[in-house]
Amino acid sequence: MEERLxxxxxxxxxxxxxxxxxxxxxxxxxxxxxLRLINFISALEEEFDLSIDYEDIKDLNSFDQIMAIVxxx
Numbered sequence: 001m002e003e004r005l006x007x008x009x010x011x012x013x014x015x016x017x018x019x020x021x022x023x024x025x026x027x028x029x030x031x032x033x034x035l036r037l038i039n040f041i042s043a044l045e046e047e048f049d050l051s052i053d054y055e056d057i058k059d060l061n062s063f064d065q066i067m068a069i070v071x072x073x
Contacts, residue, residue, distance in 0.1 A: 005067060008047050012040040024063045044070065 002022070010017035013029045013036055026032055026040070041052055041060070050073035052060075059065050 008043050012036055012043050022063045
């Protein structure tokens, strides 16, 4: 599951997958912006077949937080 998440992050934010770790924070990615965040949410929902609650969107900050949201959904 972690590898799938790394691939989604790397793909949406157009960064090398090897640079994505469990310490990665989305806002630290040089390509981060609001449009990519929306695309990322859509890609997460598609990849993991889930629906992210509006309240969880504010917690999409770091790899670990995103993983927790994916696991609970």
